Amino acid sequence: MSASFSTFATSVKAETAFNVLAVAKGLIAHGKNVIELEIGDSPFDTPSNIVEAGINALRSGQTHYGPSLGIPDFRAAAAQYVNEEYGLSVAAENVVAGPGAKNFEQLFCEAFLNPGDGVLVFSPHFPTYGPNIERRGARPVLAALKHSHDFRPELADVERFLAEDPKPKAIFLNSPHNPTGGITLLEDLEGLANLVRGKDVAVFSDEPYDRMVWDGKHHSLLAQPDMLDQCVAGYTFSKSFSMSGWRLGFAVSNVKTTEMLGKLTNSCLSCVPPFTQIAGAEGLRNARAERDRQMAEFGKKVKLLVDALNKLDEVSCLMPGGSFYVFPAVAPICNRLGITSHGLAMYLLEGADDATGVACLGGECFGDAGAGFLRLSCAEPDDRLLEAVSFIASASQNADRVNAYLETHAEYRLASPYELD
Numbered sequence: 001m002s003a004s005f006s007t008f009a010t011s012v013k014a015e016t017a018f019n020v021l022a023v024a025k026g027l028i029a030h031g032k033n034v035i036e037l038e039i040g041d042s043p044f045d046t047p048s049n050i051v052e053a054g055i056n057a058l059r060s061g062q063t064h065y066g067p068s069l070g071i072p073d074f075r076a077a078a079a080q081y082v083n084e085e086y087g088l089s090v091a092a093e094n095v096v097a098g099p100g101a102k103n104f105e106q107l108f109c110e111a112f113l114n115p116g117d118g119v120l121v122f123s124p125h126f127p128t129y130g131p132n133i134e135r136r137g138a139r140p141v142l143a144a145l146k147h148s149h150d151f152r153p154e155l156a157d158v159e160r161f162l163a164e165d166p167k168p169k170a171i172f173l174n175s176p177h178n179p180t181g182g183i184t185l186l187e188d189l190e191g192l193a194n195l196v197r198g199k200d201v202a203v204f205s206d207e208p209y210d211r212m213v214w215d216g217k218h219h220s221l222l223a224q225p226d227m228l229d230q231c232v233a234g235y236t237f238s239k240s241f242s243m244s245g246w247r248l249g250f251a252v253s254n255v256k257t258t259e260m261l262g263k264l265t266n267s268c269l270s271c272v273p274p275f276t277q278i279a280g281a282e283g284l285r286n287a288r289a290e291r292d293r294q295m296a297e298f299g300k301k302v303k304l305l306v307d308a309l310n311k312l313d314e315v316s317c318l319m320p321g322g323s324f325y326v327f328p329a330v331a332p333i334c335n336r337l338g339i340t341s342h343g344l345a346m347y348l349l350e351g352a353d354d355a356t357g358v359a360c361l362g363g364e365c366f367g368d369a370g371a372g373f374l375r376l377s378c379a380e381p382d383d384r385l386l387e388a389v390s391f392i393a394s395a396s397q398n399a400d401r402v403n404a405y406l407e408t409h410a411e412y413r414l415a416s417p418y419e420l421d
Contacts, residue, residue, distance in 0.1 A: 181320020343412025
């Protein structure tokens with residue numbers, strides 16, 4: 001017989017975007033025309049100078065182990081980058097390299113959480129937050145982000161958490177926000193810093209969409225007084241620099257914390273490949289103009305998709321403050337058809353038409369607070385984005401087809417109508 005899995009392992013749910021991606025790719029392989037709006041990946045190629053730097057590093061033998069904290073030049077380039085972009089004053093010793101930003105969720109939890117600790121998570125939320133908190137036996141404490149508040153975190157929720165939770169230890173902050181596109185404003189960060197300053201509370205500031213702010217500019221909690229001592233900020237090359245397959249990111253904090261994160265990195269993955277760090281350093285120093293050009297294209301796509309969605313009956317979509325996702329409210333459609341929002345997403349992919357489909361995610365893939373919404377990525381050509389909106393409009397009117405889909409997918413039947421915000 002096989003050895004049994006742990007209770008934790010059997011409880012973990014995989015990130016739904018990758019599950020839907022697998023379904024979409026299978027349908028495409030069988031000839032279906034699928035408009036892929038499910039995955040958060042850049043449609044652009046990695047800038048050529050970054051590619052050349054990586055190739056040259058490979059050819060020059062940068063294919064061996066490196067320091068667990070990251071190679072010195074990469075750490076220096078990352079420090080210079082955040083200083084110039086966000087008004088920080090950090091050095092290479094404040095930076096630790098990682099394979100993207102997601103791994104820093106786990107390392108942050110390992111560094112700061114003990115069993116029973118409370119962690120405030122604003123929801124809807126990135127789906128891997130929960131498993132990483134629960135790995136440590138800690139407790140996610142959810143606070144709802146509201147459509148009516150532009151999906152911004154509310155300081156009253158932070159005050160309540162700090163005052164009422166039996167063991168408040170950490171806060172997960174994500175701005176620009178996935179999945180809603182909400183932005184934590186400078187005034188929100190100032191208020192949050194004032195609430196946690198001097199307390200035994202750590203903040204994980206998840207900032208992978210830092211260069212995707214469509215109105216104003218991105219602000220980091222690290223720039224607030226004393227927050228370098230209580231905050232770990234995570235960054236990735238996957239989004240802005242179109243390097244998702246390179247698996248490269250970094251975190252910034254005080255020296256004591258980065259050294260701890262380096263030790264934990266050593267214990268689980270040894271190091272990040274040096275050649276990817278060399279390529280990343282080239283990007284940080286010499287590919288920002290190309291990055292900004294690509295980000296401007298993303299901004300246009302986001303507005304195009306939002307404007308098109310808002311022309312549909314029963315759909316309401318805020319213009320996101322950042323990220324390359326839109327998060328339309330579709331509760332009226334779901335209530336009329338008796339289908340959950342993720343059921344609607346899967347119906348659009350699998351059941352609405354035999355030849356064509358749209359791949360997207362139901363908001364509940366990001367927690368119960370996302371129910372009644374869809375998340376759509378903008379990483380497709382403009383004509384495909386508009387085709388997707390037209391498809392959603394027609395497919396959501398075909399009640400007979402929806403009922404037929406629900407006959408074989410009863411798990412997507414809506415038990416009770418969504419409340420309308």
